[in-house]
Amino acid sequence: xxxxxxxxxxxxxxxxxxxxxxxxxxxxxxxxxxxxxxxxxxxxxxxxxxxxxxxxxxxxxxxxxxxxxxxxxxxxxxxxxxxxxxxxxxxxxxxxxxxxxxxxxxxxxxxxxxxxxxxxxxxxxxxxxxxxxxxxxxxxxxxxxxxxxxxxxxxxxxxxxxxxxxxxxxxxxxxxxxxxxxxxxxxxxxxxxxxxxxxxxxxxxxxxxxxxxxxxxxxxxxxxxxxxxxxxxxxxxxxxxxxxxxxxxxxxxxxxxxxxxxxxxxxxxxxxxxxxxxxxxxxxxxxxxxxxxxxxxxxxxxxxxxxxxxxxxxxxxxxxxxxxxxxxxxxxxxxxxxxxxxxxxxxxxxxxxxxxxxxxxxxxxxxxxxxxxxxxxxxxxxxxxxxxxxxxxxxxxxxxxxxxxx
Amino acid sequence: xxxxxxxxxxxxxxxxxxxxxxxxxxxxxxxxxxxxxxxxxxxxxxxxxxxxxxxxxxxxxxxxxxxxxxxxxxxxxxxxxxxxxxxxxxxxxxxxxxxxxxxxxxxxxxxxxxxxxxxxxxxxxxxxxxxxxxxxxxxxxxxxxxxxxxxxxxxxxxxxxxxxxxxxxxxxxxxxxxxxxxxxxxxxxxxxxxxxxxxxxxxxxxxxxxxxxxxxxxxxxxxxxxxxxxxxxxxxxxxxxxxxxxxxxxxxxxxxxxxxxxxxxxxxxxxxxxxxxxxxxxxxxxxxxxxxxxxxxxxxxxxxxxxxxxxxxxxxxxxxxxxxxxxxxxxxxxxxxxxxxxxxxxxxxxxxxxxxxxxxxxxxxxxxxxxxxxxxxxxxxxxxxxxxxxxxxxxxxxxxxxxxxxxxxxxxxxxxxxxxxxxxxxxx
Numbered sequence: 128x129x130x131x132x133x134x135x136x137x138x139x140x141x142x143x144x145x146x147x148x149x150x151x152x153x154x155x156x157x158x159x160x161x162x163x164x165x166x167x168x169x170x171x172x173x174x175x176x177x178x179x180x181x182x183x184x185x186x187x188x189x190x191x192x193x194x195x196x197x198x199x200x201x202x203x204x205x206x207x208x209x210x211x212x213x214x215x216x217x218x219x220x221x222x223x224x225x226x227x228x229x230x231x232x233x234x235x236x237x238x239x240x241x242x243x244x245x246x247x248x249x250x251x252x253x254x255x256x257x258x259x260x261x262x263x264x265x266x267x268x269x270x271x272x273x274x275x276x277x278x279x280x281x282x283x284x285x286x287x288x289x290x291x292x293x294x295x296x297x298x299x300x301x302x303x304x305x306x307x308x309x310x311x312x313x314x315x316x317x318x319x320x321x322x323x324x325x326x327x328x329x330x331x332x333x334x335x336x337x338x339x340x341x342x343x344x345x346x347x348x349x350x351x352x353x354x355x356x357x358x359x360x361x362x363x364x365x366x367x368x369x370x371x372x373x374x375x376x377x378x379x380x381x382x383x384x385x386x387x388x389x390x391x392x393x394x395x396x397x398x399x400x401x402x403x404x405x406x407x408x409x410x411x412x413x414x415x416x417x418x419x420x421x422x423x424x425x426x427x428x429x430x431x432x433x434x435x436x437x438x439x440x441x442x443x444x445x446x447x448x449x450x451x452x453x454x455x456x457x458x459x460x461x462x463x464x465x466x467x468x469x470x471x472x473x474x475x476x477x478x479x480x481x482x483x484x485x486x487x488x489x490x491x492x493x494x495x496x497x498x499x500x501x502x503x504x505x506x507x508x509x510x511x512x513x514x515x516x517x518x519x520x521x522x523x524x525x526x527x528x529x530x531x532x533x
Numbered sequence: 534x535x536x537x538x539x540x541x542x543x544x545x546x547x548x549x550x551x552x553x554x555x556x557x558x559x560x561x562x563x564x565x566x567x568x569x570x571x572x573x574x575x576x577x578x579x580x581x582x583x584x585x586x587x588x589x590x591x592x593x594x595x596x597x598x599x600x601x602x603x604x605x606x607x608x609x610x611x612x613x614x615x616x617x618x619x620x621x622x623x624x625x626x627x628x629x630x631x632x633x634x635x636x637x638x639x640x641x642x643x644x645x646x647x648x649x650x651x652x653x654x655x656x657x658x659x660x661x662x663x664x665x666x667x668x669x670x671x672x673x674x675x676x677x678x679x680x681x682x683x684x685x686x687x688x689x690x691x692x693x694x695x696x697x698x699x700x701x702x703x704x705x706x707x708x709x710x711x712x713x714x715x716x717x718x719x720x721x722x723x724x725x726x727x728x729x730x731x732x733x734x735x736x737x738x739x740x741x742x743x744x745x746x747x748x749x750x751x752x753x754x755x756x757x758x759x760x761x762x763x764x765x766x767x768x769x770x771x772x773x774x775x776x777x778x779x780x781x782x783x784x785x786x787x788x789x790x791x792x793x794x795x796x797x798x799x800x801x802x803x804x805x806x807x808x809x810x811x812x813x814x815x816x817x818x819x820x821x822x823x824x825x826x827x828x829x830x831x832x833x834x835x836x837x838x839x840x841x842x843x844x845x846x847x848x849x850x851x852x853x854x855x856x857x858x859x860x861x862x863x864x865x866x867x868x869x870x871x872x873x874x875x876x877x878x879x880x881x882x883x884x885x886x887x888x889x890x891x892x893x894x895x896x897x898x899x900x901x902x903x904x905x906x907x908x909x910x911x912x913x914x915x916x917x918x919x920x921x922x923x924x925x926x927x928x929x930x931x932x933x934x935x936x937x938x939x940x941x942x943x944x945x946x947x948x949x950x951x952x953x954x955x956x957x958x959x960x961x
Binding site: 199200201202204205209231232233234235237238239240241242244245253254256258259260262264265266268269272430431433434435459461462464465467468469470471472474475 | 611614615616617619620621624628651653656657658660661662663664665667668675677679681682684691692695698699702703871872873875876895897898900901903904905906907908912925
C-alpha cells in the first residue's frame with residue numbers, strides 16, 4: 128500500500144492535468160475505447176463505462192489556464208467556466224475526446240453545448256436534458272431515453288452495445304466508488320484533521336479523470352489510512368460549503384477556508400461524484416431504469432433540480448444537523464444563476480432556523496483570497512465566541528425535510 | 534422630447550383587451566375565477582382558458598414596471614433581501630413589487646396566484662423564479678411542465694410524448710383539482726383553431742417588412758404586436774380580430790408607401806434595415822427606440838418577437854392533435870432553440886428581409902439569450918458578410934442602461950453602414 132502523502136501527490140497531479148494525460152493513455156491502450164467529456168454537475172458515468180468508454184470530468188481551467196480566446200465568446204457578465212472550457216477546447220486540450228456531454232445545469236452551459244456544436248467539436252455533442260418531472264413513468268422514462276441517446280452515439284463510434292451484465296457491473300463499480308467517498312466524509316465528520324478538505328478535493332476530483340477501477344484502488348487505500356488516528360486536532364469550527372457545484376473555486380480558496388478556522392465537513396464541490404445517495408440497484412435486468420430511479424428518488428439536492436416538492440433549504444439544514452456543523456458557507460461562482468438565485472431561499476430559511484452562515488462569491492481564476500479569508504476567520508471566531516449561545520442546530524425541527532420525497 | 538403617440542384602431546383594440554384582463558383580475562374572486570401565474574415562452578394560454586383561469590405574466594408585470602420607472606426601486610428592495618446584483622432583473626423586479634404590495638400597472642393589487650404554472654421553456658431562471666414565488670405563496674399549486682430543449686435541432690416523438698404525458702398525468706388533473714372544472718378537449722380544440730388563425734396573421738404581419746420602406750418596425754413596435762398572442766389572448770376571437778385589423782392597417786401603409794409609426798409620428802426615411810437579436814431595454818424604451826428612428830434605422834426582424842413562439846418556419850397549433858400541438862409549441866419557442874438553429878433563423882431573416890446589418894442587444898441579466906451571442910454574431914458575420922454591431926443593456930434595471938454609451942456605439946455602427954453603402958455604390 129502506498130503511503131497517504133504519495134497518494135495525495137498523485138491525485139494532485141491527476142486532478143489538475145488539463146491535458147487529461149491518463150485518460151488519453153487509457154484510450155490508446157486498446158482499440159474501441161472512447162473518451163467522453165462531461166461538464167458539471169452530474170452525469171451517469173456508469174453507462175459510458177459499460178459501453179467501453181470513459182467519462183472524463185471537464186471542470187474548467189481554474190487558475191491554471193490563461194484565457195485569451197475564451198473571452199471572445201463570453202460577455203463580462205457571464206461566469207468564468209464556459210470561457211475556460213472554450214479555451215481548453217480551442218487550444219486542443221481535448222482533441223482526443225470523442226464526444227462531449229453538457230448536463231442541464233443552467234442556460235450558460237446549455238448554450239455552450241450549442242457553441243460546441245457550431246464548432247463541430249468532437250464526434251458528438253449532447254445536451255443531456257435531465258428530467259424535471261420526478262414520476263418514474265414520465266420523467267424516468269424520458270431520462271432513460273436520454274441515456275439511450277448517449278449510448279447510440281457511442282455505438283456509432285465503437286459499435287458497442289452494453290449488455291445488462293456489463294451495465295450492472297459498471298453500476299457496481301460506481302456504487303463502490305460512492306461508498307468509499309462517503310466513508311471519507313463520514314470519517315471527516317468526526318475527525319476532520321485526518322485529511323484536509325484540500326486533500327479530499329484532490330482525491331475525489333482525480334476520480335473524474337481516471338478509470339473508475341483505478342480510482343477505487345486509490346480510495347480503498349485512503350480509507351485504510353484514515354481509519355488510523357492520524358493528524359492533530361485543531362480548534363476550528365465545522366462548516367458545510369454550499370453553492371460551489373459547477374465552476375470550481377481555486378484550490379487556494381478551498382485551502383484558505385480551513386486555514387481560516389473552519390473544518391469543512393461537507394461540501395458540494397464535486398457534487399456529481401456524490402449526487403446519488405446510496406447504491407443504485409446493480410441486480411436488475413433493467414439497469415437504465417435503475418439508474419433513472421436512483422436519480423429520481425435518491426439524488427442529492429441541487430440548485431439545478433426543481434425542488435418544490437422537496438425544499439432544498441431543509442435538505443441542507445439536515446446535512447448541517449447530521450454532520451454536526453456549526454454553520455454554512457455559501458460560496459457561489461460570480462454570475463452563477465443557479466447558486467445566486469437560490470441564495471435568498473437558503474438565507475431566509477436559515478435566518479428562521481437559526482443556522483449561521485456567511486456568503487461570498489469567487490471566480491475559478493482568482494487566487495487572491497485575503498478578504499475571503501478574513502471573512503471566514505471572523506465567522507469562525509464569532510461562532511467560537513458565541514459558544515454559550517449555541518445555534519441549537521441539533522434542536523431544529525426538520526420534520527418537513529424528513530417527510531420530503533420527490 | 535416625445536410627442537403624444539399616434540393611436541390606430543388596432544392599438545385601441547389591444548388596450549381594451551388588456552384593460553379587460555386586468556379588470557377581470559381585479560374581480561377574480563367575484564367572478565369565481567382562479568388566477569394562474571405563468572411565463573410568456575411556452576405559455577399554455579389555451580389550456581389556461583380551457584379551465585377558465587385568468588393568466589398573470591410576471592415578466593410582463595416587470596417590463597411594465599420598468600416602463601413606468603418603478604423597476605429600479607423594486608430591484609433595490611429585492612437586493613436588500615439577499616437577491617444578487619447579478620441575476621435576472623425580471624425576477625428581482627417581481628419580488629420587489631411583491632414586497633411593495635404587488636400593485637400592478639392599473640394601480641390595483643394583482644391577486645395572489647392559485648396556480649403557478651411553471652412552463653419551463655428555454656429559460657432556466659423560470660424554475661428558480663417560481664421556486665422563489667412558491668415560498669411567498671405557500672398555498673399556490675405549482676404545476677411544472679418540463680419542456681425538453683431542442684438540443685439536436687429537432688423535436689423527437691419521445692420529447693413530444695414526454696410532454697404529453699406531463700399534460701395528461703400532471704398538468705390537467707392538477708388544473709381540474711384547483712378549478713373544479715373538467716377538462717374539455719373540444720373547447721381546447723376550438724381555441725387552438727383560433728390560435729392557428731392568429732399565428733397565420735402575425736406571420737403575415739411580420740412578413741410585411743419585405744416591403745421598402747418597411748411599413749412596420751419589427752422590434753420596437755413588434756413588441757406591442759406580439760402582446761395579444763403572448764399574454765393570454767392566443768386562442769381567442771379577440772386576438773384574431775386584432776391581428777386582422779392590424780394587418781389591414783399595415784396594408785394601407787404599404788399602399789401609401791409609408792414607413793413605420795414611431796412615438797413621434799411616421800418615420801420619414803428608411804436608411805438602414807436591421808435585424809436585432811436580444812430583448813429590448815424596457816427602462817428607457819422610448820429613448821432606445823429614438824436612437825434608431827432618428828438615424829433612419831428600421832428593424833425588419835428580431836429574435837425577441839419570436840420568444841413566445843416561432844411561426845416563421847410554418848409551424849402552427851393543430852386542433853386535431855391538441856396536446857401534441859401544445860408540446861410542440863413549447864419546444865418551438867426561440868430560446869428553446871439551440872445555437873445553430875438560432876443562427877440559421879437569424880441568417881434567414883437577414884436574407885429574406887434584405888437587412889443591411891445585424892445588431893445584438895446583449896442583456897446583462899438574461900443568459901438564456903446572452904450566453905452564446907458573441908459566437909452567433911461572428912458566425913453570421915462570416916456567413917453573410919453583413920456588418921454586425923454589439924450593444925449592452927439590461928431588461929429592467931435602469932443602472933445598466935447607459936444612453937451615451939449605446940448612442941455612441943450605434944452612431945459609429947451607422948457610420949460604418951453609411952460608408953459601406955457609399956462604397957457599394959461606387960463599386961456599382
